[in-house]
Amino acid sequence: MEHNGKLYIETVGCQMNMLDSELVVAALRNQGYELCESPKEADTVLFNTCSVREHAEHKIYSSVGRLKYGRRKRPNQVIGVIGCMAQKDQQKVFEKAPHVDLVVGTGQLAEIPRLVDEVRTTRKKQVAVSLGRRDGSRDAVAGSFTSYDPLRDPQMRPSPWQAFVRIMIGCDKFCTYCVVPTTRGPEQSRPPSDIAREVRTLAEQGVREVTLLGQTVNSYKHTEEGRLHRLSDLLEMIHDTSGIERIKFVTNYPKDMTDDLLQAMRDLPKVSRYLHVPLQAGCNDVLKRMKRGYTVEDYREMMQRINATLPDCAVSSDFIVGFCGESEESFQKSMDAVREFRFKNSFIFKYSPRPGTKADDLFDDDVPESVKKRRNNELLALQTAISEEDNAEFIGRTVEILVEGPSKKASRERASMDLPGWHDAAKLEATDDGAGADTVPADSSGAAASAAMQLVGRTKCDRIVVFDGNPRLAGTLAEVRVEDCTATTLLGAIVTREVQHGSAGLLPILS
Ligand code: 5AD
Numbered sequence: 205m206e207h208n209g210k211l212y213i214e215t216v217g218c219q220m221n222m223l224d225s226e227l228v229v230a231a232l233r234n235q236g237y238e239l240c241e242s243p244k245e246a247d248t249v250l251f252n253t254c255s256v257r258e259h260a261e262h263k264i265y266s267s268v269g270r271l272k273y274g275r276r277k278r279p280n281q282v283i284g285v286i287g288c289m290a291q292k293d294q295q296k297v298f299e300k301a302p303h304v305d306l307v308v309g310t311g312q313l314a315e316i317p318r319l320v321d322e323v324r325t326t327r328k329k330q331v332a333v334s335l336g337r338r339d340g341s342r343d344a345v346a347g348s349f350t351s352y353d354p355l356r357d358p359q360m361r362p363s364p365w366q367a368f369v370r371i372m373i374g375c376d377k378f379c380t381y382c383v384v385p386t387t388r389g390p391e392q393s394r395p396p397s398d399i400a401r402e403v404r405t406l407a408e409q410g411v412r413e414v415t416l417l418g419q420t421v422n423s424y425k426h427t428e429e430g431r432l433h434r435l436s437d438l439l440e441m442i443h444d445t446s447g448i449e450r451i452k453f454v455t456n457y458p459k460d461m462t463d464d465l466l467q468a469m470r471d472l473p474k475v476s477r478y479l480h481v482p483l484q485a486g487c488n489d490v491l492k493r494m495k496r497g498y499t500v501e502d503y504r505e506m507m508q509r510i511n512a513t514l515p516d517c518a519v520s521s522d523f524i525v526g527f528c529g530e531s532e533e534s535f536q537k538s539m540d541a542v543r544e545f546r547f548k549n550s551f552i553f554k555y556s557p558r559p560g561t562k563a564d565d566l567f568d569d570d571v572p573e574s575v576k577k578r579r580n581n582e583l584l585a586l587q588t589a590i591s592e593e594d595n596a597e598f599i600g601r602t603v604e605i606l607v608e609g610p611s612k613k614a615s616r617e618r619a620s621m622d623l624p625g626w627h628d629a630a631k632l633e634a635t636d637d638g639a640g641a642d643t644v645p646a647d648s649s650g651a652a653a654s655a656a657m658q659l660v661g662r663t664k665c666d667r668i669v670v671f672d673g674n675p676r677l678a679g680t681l682a683e684v685r686v687e688d689c690t691a692t693t694l695l696g697a698i699v700t701r702e703v704q705h706g707s708a709g710l711l712p713i714l715s
Pocket residue numbers: 256257381382383482484522523524553554555556557558
């Protein structure tokens with residue numbers, strides 16, 4: 205059946221999902237599809253979904269629901285629900301949203317181009333999901349979750365200079381509240397040689413910062429040619445990739461924060477001094493019911509090791525408030541933990557019972573919503589105050605940042621003025637020969653340079669910095685003097701910046 209070749213994709217959830225969308229878009233563009241901005245224009249609409257909390261699922265189902273009537277005017281439209289919710293709900297997606305044509309789980313995304321065609325030719329609903337965790341041997345289940353990472357699409361990246369690289373899929377920790385071991389399957393680490401090759405390719409395309417992704421990224425383990433590779437070995441292996449300036453990795457599991465990893469971070473200058481290591485709760489009874497596998501004392505010991513090896517390292521956390529049986533006293537222990545560990549920032553979530561998880565089977569969701577909300581606000585207010593105090597320590601200091609591009613504010617202004625988007629801007633920059641002056645001052649307005657705008661970048665300890673500067677600084681390291689701050693952002697002014705002669709060769713290839 206004929207279709208207009210336009211693809212709309214909506215992505216919610218974690219960085220894994222953003223990367224999955226990049227890969228799906230790459231595969232469909234290979235087949236001649238082009239991205240568009242609205243589901244109304246597209247004959248192919250995909251929702252890449254998240255199941256971690258119920259709220260995220262409701263939002264997706266209402267977005268999907270909104271397409272029901274438009275669909276009548278567009279009989280060729282194929283609507284797909286893909287990712288975590290697809291793996292979890294499978295056929296149930298069709299019961300909740302009968303106009304959906306396609307359901308594809310996280311481990312079957314490579315099938316999407318074929319299945320979209322299949323729907324178009326047969327007009328029959330298609331489902332591709334992996335095995336459930338109890339539907340076969342570990343190997344059989346693991347084999348049913350495949351990833352196809354080499355296919356990339358630069359247009360889908362956060363910026364042309366930054367890319368995610370998956371180093372493992374799945375999770376075997378089975379925290380009692382979490383659906384991820386079900387939706388993403390068994391833990392499997394990719395071969396280090398594949399990862400190193402992918403990082404090289406990305407660097408050749410202009411990427412300056414890679415973020416290695418895994419649900420428990422520091423549990424990475426892969427034996428290749430008889431040698432065990434841990435995350436520390438992998439960091440060492442990719443560190444000297446020409447063109448790469450920064451390496452980050454998320455998310456860490458406290459129990460797997462080994463000394464070899466901390467020492468590798470200390471010895472490898474391109475690795476960010478930043479660790480996201482979710483504590484989840486400050487009370488040992490709650491941690492035990494969550495089956496997190498550590499106590500607050502274990503976490504404290506880990507923090508002492510981090511501080512001893514990497515004194516300038518920022519640590520951030522996740523917390524769940526209102527987990528089953530969380531008393532006021534247990535909650536206060538999460539408050540105490542935030543005071544003690546002074547996280548750079550914390551992502552705070554209200555507990556959301558997830559069908560099929562141990563916690564949902566075993567425990568009562570006995571903390572009222574109003575109490576969850578209050579605890580969420582209280583913990584957030586405390587964390588915000590701490591973040592602001594610690595950010596204020598940076599005022600007056602000069603920090604090295606990797607410039608990502610225009611800030612959200614500048615991008616919004618660009619869009620409202622109908623100027624090209626950031627990827628287009630980078631493409632225009634790439635046509636410039638780049639052999640400009642050796643230093644570009646903050647207010648540079650030379651003929652070869654574009655006008656200054658608000659830019660954003662991150663310090664080596666992952667703090668966000670905004671400052672006014674020339675957009676040509678994007679993708680480079682710059683020195684910024686911090687002048688003010690909020691809880692989330694440092695506000696600064698550019699000091700000076702080295703421009704490499706003939707840097708045009710390093711600019712990204714955006715096909
Ligand atoms: N309810 C609330 N928050 C959850 N998270 C995971 N599962 C749940 C749940 N059922 C949070 C954890 C995790 C983050 C990605 O989401 O804090 O680290």
